[in-house]
Amino acid sequence: MALTVLLICVGVFLGSGVWAVLGNRSSSTSFWVYSFSLAGSTLALCVAVVALIDTEAPTATLQLPIGLPWLGAHFRLDALSALFIVVVNLGSLTASLYGLGYGRHEQTPGRVLPFYPTFLAGMNLVVLADDAFTFLLAWEFMSLASWALVMAHHRIGANLKAGYIYLLMASFGTLTLLLAFGLLAGADGGYDFAAMRAATPSAGLAAAVLAMALIGAGSKAGLVPLHVWLPLAHPAAPSHVSALMSGVMTKVAVYGFVRIVFDLLGPPDWWWGGAVLVLGGVSAVMGVLYALMQHDLKRLLAYHTVENIGIIFIGLGLALCFQANEMQLAAALALTAALFHVFNHSVFKSLLFFGAGAVLGATGERDMERLGGLIHRMPLTAIAFLVGSIAISALPPFNGFVSEWLTFQAILLSPKLPQWLLKLLVPAVGAMLALSAALAAGCFVKAFGASFLGRARSEAAQNAEETDAASLTAMFLLVLVCLLAGILPGYFMDALAPVTRQLLGAQLPLQQQMQWLTIVPIATGRSSYNGLLLFAMIAVAGFLAVYVIHRWASHAVRRSAIWDCGFPDDSPAAQYSAGSFAQPIRRVYGAVVFRAREEVDMPAPGDCRPAKFHVHIRDLIWDALYAPLESVVGFVADWLSKVQFWTIRAYLTLVFSTLVGLLVVLSIWH
Amino acid sequence: MALIYDLFVQVAQLLLVLALAPLLTGYIRKIKANLLRRQGPPLLQPYRDLLKLIRKEVVLAENASWIFRVAPYLVFATTLIAASLVPTFATGLVFSSAADLIAIVALLGSARFILALAGLDVGTSFGGIGSSREMMIASLAEPAMLMIVFTLSLLAGSTQLSSVSAFMQGPDVGLRVSLGMALVALIMVAVAENARIPVDNPATHLELTMIHEAMILEYSGRHLAVIEAAASLKLLLYFSLIACLFAPWGIATAGQGVVAMAIGVASYIAKLAAGGLLLAVFETGTAKMRVFRVSDFLGAALMLGLLAALLLFVSRSV
Numbered sequence A: 001m002a003l004t005v006l007l008i009c010v011g012v013f014l015g016s017g018v019w020a021v022l023g024n025r026s027s028s029t030s031f032w033v034y035s036f037s038l039a040g041s042t043l044a045l046c047v048a049v050v051a052l053i054d055t056e057a058p059t060a061t062l063q064l065p066i067g068l069p070w071l072g073a074h075f076r077l078d079a080l081s082a083l084f085i086v087v088v089n090l091g092s093l094t095a096s097l098y099g100l101g102y103g104r105h106e107q108t109p110g111r112v113l114p115f116y117p118t119f120l121a122g123m124n125l126v127v128l129a130d131d132a133f134t135f136l137l138a139w140e141f142m143s144l145a146s147w148a149l150v151m152a153h154h155r156i157g158a159n160l161k162a163g164y165i166y167l168l169m170a171s172f173g174t175l176t177l178l179l180a181f182g183l184l185a186g187a188d189g190g191y192d193f194a195a196m197r198a199a200t201p202s203a204g205l206a207a208a209v210l211a212m213a214l215i216g217a218g219s220k221a222g223l224v225p226l227h228v229w230l231p232l233a234h235p236a237a238p239s240h241v242s243a244l245m246s247g248v249m250t251k252v253a254v255y256g257f258v259r260i261v262f263d264l265l266g267p268p269d270w271w272w273g274g275a276v277l278v279l280g281g282v283s284a285v286m287g288v289l290y291a292l293m294q295h296d297l298k299r300l301l302a303y304h305t306v307e308n309i310g311i312i313f314i315g316l317g318l319a320l321c322f323q324a325n326e327m328q329l330a331a332a333l334a335l336t337a338a339l340f341h342v343f344n345h346s347v348f349k350s351l352l353f354f355g356a357g358a359v360l361g362a363t364g365e366r367d368m369e370r371l372g373g374l375i376h377r378m379p380l381t382a383i384a385f386l387v388g389s390i391a392i393s394a395l396p397p398f399n400g401f402v403s404e405w406l407t408f409q410a411i412l413l414s415p416k417l418p419q420w421l422l423k424l425l426v427p428a429v430g431a432m433l434a435l436s437a438a439l440a441a442g443c444f445v446k447a448f449g450a451s452f453l454g455r456a457r458s459e460a461a462q463n464a465e466e467t468d469a470a471s472l473t474a475m476f477l478l479v480l481v482c483l484l485a486g487i488l489p490g491y492f493m494d495a496l497a498p499v500t501r502q503l504l505g506a507q508l509p510l511q512q513q514m515q516w517l518t519i520v521p522i523a524t525g526r527s528s529y530n531g532l533l534l535f536a537m538i539a540v541a542g543f544l545a546v547y548v549i550h551r552w553a554s555h556a557v558r559r560s561a562i563w564d565c566g567f568p569d570d571s572p573a574a575q576y577s578a579g580s581f582a583q584p585i586r587r588v589y590g591a592v593v594f595r596a597r598e599e600v601d602m603p604a605p606g607d608c609r610p611a612k613f614h615v616h617i618r619d620l621i622w623d624a625l626y627a628p629l630e631s632v633v634g635f636v637a638d639w640l641s642k643v644q645f646w647t648i649r650a651y652l653t654l655v656f657s658t659l660v661g662l663l664v665v666l667s668i669w670h
Numbered sequence B: 001m002a003l004i005y006d007l008f009v010q011v012a013q014l015l016l017v018l019a020l021a022p023l024l025t026g027y028i029r030k031i032k033a034n035l036l037r038r039q040g041p042p043l044l045q046p047y048r049d050l051l052k053l054i055r056k057e058v059v060l061a062e063n064a065s066w067i068f069r070v071a072p073y074l075v076f077a078t079t080l081i082a083a084s085l086v087p088t089f090a091t092g093l094v095f096s097s098a099a100d101l102i103a104i105v106a107l108l109g110s111a112r113f114i115l116a117l118a119g120l121d122v123g124t125s126f127g128g129i130g131s132s133r134e135m136m137i138a139s140l141a142e143p144a145m146l147m148i149v150f151t152l153s154l155l156a157g158s159t160q161l162s163s164v165s166a167f168m169q170g171p172d173v174g175l176r177v178s179l180g181m182a183l184v185a186l187i188m189v190a191v192a193e194n195a196r197i198p199v200d201n202p203a204t205h206l207e208l209t210m211i212h213e214a215m216i217l218e219y220s221g222r223h224l225a226v227i228e229a230a231a232s233l234k235l236l237l238y239f240s241l242i243a244c245l246f247a248p249w250g251i252a253t254a255g256q257g258v259v260a261m262a263i264g265v266a267s268y269i270a271k272l273a274a275g276g277l278l279l280a281v282f283e284t285g286t287a288k289m290r291v292f293r294v295s296d297f298l299g300a301a302l303m304l305g306l307l308a309a310l311l312l313f314v315s316r317s318v
Helices: A002-022 A028-054 A081-103 A114-128 A132-154 A156-187 A193-196 A203-221 A232-237 A240-264 A272-290 A297-324 A330-362 A377-392 A399-411 A420-452 A469-487 A491-502 A531-552 A576-592 A620-645 A646-669 B003-036 B045-055 B066-085 B101-121 B125-156 B161-169 B177-193 B221-246 B258-285 B289-312
Strands: A060-064 A073-077 A557-560 A597-601 A612-615 B058-061
Touching: A002 A028, A002 A060, A002 A114, A002 A491, A028 A081, A028 A240, A060 B177, A073 A081, A073 A114, A073 A132, A073 A193, A073 A531, A073 B258, A081 A114, A081 A240, A081 A469, A081 A491, A114 A132, A114 A240, A132 A156, A132 A232, A132 A240, A156 A193, A156 A203, A156 A232, A156 A240, A156 A330, A203 A272, A203 A297, A232 A297, A240 A297, A240 A330, A240 A491, A272 A297, A272 A420, A272 A576, A297 A330, A297 A399, A297 A420, A330 A377, A330 A399, A330 A469, A377 A399, A377 A469, A377 B066, A377 B101, A399 A420, A399 A491, A399 B101, A420 A576, A420 B101, A420 B125, A420 B289, A469 A491, A469 A531, A469 B045, A531 B066, A531 B221, A576 B058, A576 B125, A576 B289, B003 B045, B003 B066, B003 B125, B003 B221, B003 B258, B003 B289, B045 B221, B058 B066, B058 B221, B066 B101, B066 B221, B101 B161, B101 B221, B125 B161, B125 B177, B125 B289, B161 B221, B177 B221, B177 B289, B221 B258
Parallel strands: A557 B058
Antiparallel strands: A060 A073, A597 A612
16 A cells, blocks of 8 residues: 555656646746655655554565566565655655745756656655666666756756766666676576575675675765765756755665665675775765865765765674674664664755755855855854754764764674674774764864855855745754754664664664663663753753853943954955865875875065965875776777778678677587 | 752752862962962962953954854853763762763764854954864864773773773773773873863963964953853863773762762862872973874874774773
8 A cells, every 4th residue: 555655656756757848838837846746755755654663564565567578567665665765755855845945046947847856756766666677777767867957057067077977977886786686686587676585696696796786886875986976966956956866866875785785685794894894984084074175065065975975884884794793783783873874864964955055046156265154144044054064063962963873882882793804993994983073073164164154255145145935944844853863863763673673683672662762772881872851951051051141140242343363354355264274174184185285376575476375186086096997998989989980891891700700609608 | 769869969960060160270270370480360260250251241243143142152051061971979870871971072072063163153364263273173082082982981881981980990990001092092182172281272362373262262251251161161071081980989879878979079079189280280391282283192192092992802801
């Protein structure tokens, strides 16, 4: 029943996509497309939440006579897919709501409206698919629809490059996933997931599938070093689509990885977890360091997605390590942490992209060096963006902290692992996680401070106007979720219990039974956290302090000019910029990671030329991995282009010799 | 009845840290002055400073936003709650299950986040320089702190401060290399987090290397008083943390009688006095380092913490 309703929702998305193409180009099309998307995702969200919470609900399957004639299209709704349906549709609900307001300013709605609901349909179908063909078809659907959305503003040169790289990486990712499913299906070609689950691949085959899944899903999710398309493509799309791509589509990629590795592939080897841990740790630290070097608000957010995907994969890697050693409870804790972070990241990343979109809409600027002082002009957006910033920096009382806290608790269980390599690896990964959390806080002080605080650095920022009501509603809906998941995490963790039970056969103790809504992942004497109590205590202490001081002491306020130690400068250029804020961190970390060089050109006294300051930053991953690949492909393409100018005789000879060659190979083979 | 008694102990602890924090600051200043053969201000001077500041009007920059006005109270409340959750004279406090050591570190992180934003709010170069350096230092100090937490909680099998403290009092502790490393790293982090010499100088204004003082340069009146109170609370918090983890002697446990509590309070004050003396001697004998040497200093703390944790991971005794 629930599955049917979800497929009907997908039908609604597809239908409104078609309608956007056929329908007239009047301004009401935008309204109706977003309204239908909103209705569809609200319905899907409700159905999925019920399916996830209701532990009695059986796994629903459905087979439709479409797709490959001998296979059909299989769909399935179990706890794992219900969770990701919730994540997808919470994101698309708020994005559609946001789009109702934001989409009105779209200059080329014809390039956005048909693809937006199609994109939503693709993401939902990936999660519901229960055979490899449907899964890959939906995956490509999702990739191509989002590619079209990235190319919506195709007249900007940078977007063309972004779209090109995205298309390449997406095709490459799908190719490796295709190979992974091919290996899983085996020689008999059992392409439905039930057959794959039943089969037990050999150790070598399983390792190959793991590698393919890591590359395929990892390139879509943004694992370093496959992340290069992400900071180019995510910011290029309209902001609500950026939110969906960064907040939700990367989670669909995580779903793909979890489905293949935890569900289809069978029991893991211990070193799988180690490999995933290393990739996760490196992504977490590199992602946040890249973000710190950025001045473009949306690109900074996209790099933070790389960081958070790293944190999620750290949790998944830990879960694999524990599962391989049959420590099911610890594995359940690590998996709960990872999945909770999946949910949390989708919430606050969408929120932050909405805020960035509101800033972009109000000022036309993404460059933080040209923003500033927006807290006065856009007070509500500022509050929403601030909550998102605190949440993503993993600070209490918001939700980002809870999932990172759970990850730390999982790390603290790892000395019981018997393998020496893991014993050495896990504390190092823990240090990387701590480092990335601390750097993220620095990065968001920079992002919020440079955009919203201080004085306006450009005319556009000076005259910005608060964004529309629909966008604000979407943002504050997410603010509420951030706060609720932060102060009442027990309910959210309990909702994840069916998923860990399905994948690992174990679950954490039910958190609702704990006293005072405290969360206790393992045992009371070991560790506990109560966000609600902390929040209440801080609120009470804060209000008491305000009351006492204003009751018995002065409450006089005098407004005056900036003091700045007696040397104020009226020019907004004199204040600290985003680049100067990041300078100490760049000096500490950037010299190694980015080969950052600072070049100061200071004219001699008497010389009237302006002084100049340049920072050179190199992207070593691009230089080491992608640039050589690019030059090889370029060389081969140049060489092959000669083929285009052959004569007809030469072509015929080529065709004939190929045919003969293939026949020879075939005859030797048999 | 027991609950009321526990609640009373919790509130007593909160009021104790609130009352003692300025005294500790005054005490350290007094000893530093004495070491330099000056008479120094009286012990109660910080209280007088706070009272004086509270009575003055606030001079607010024209473009200051609500963040600038709310930040002092948020920072104060967050630091106060964090400080009251660290056991001072008694463990097993009634609210101790609300936050373990990781959460206490994160609470301090929240306070720092808000204060760094306030430093950027008016849009001055001094505020910016302070915020940016504070976050740079935090980016090294926080992971170092978490590595110390890892070390301690691996040993004690818990991240709960009460359990760790009880473990350190117990017979299973013994002398361990990891603990020594963790103690050294914790002291280094504490020095950096509280803006003490050699990382920052709490006594100077207008020196290009300053960090914390630059960040709060635009503050005045009651806002400044609240921030100063929060800073001395944070210093006291780190003293209590080191005392309850590495010198847990005399701490009462939950539910014990009034006598045990009194012994706990007395030993706590003795520990603060000893710690303050050590800090004053250390600060007087050290020169401030350049700001970009701080990364080496804290990098060493991080490596010590990581080594301590690694040693425990590979040793069989866990």
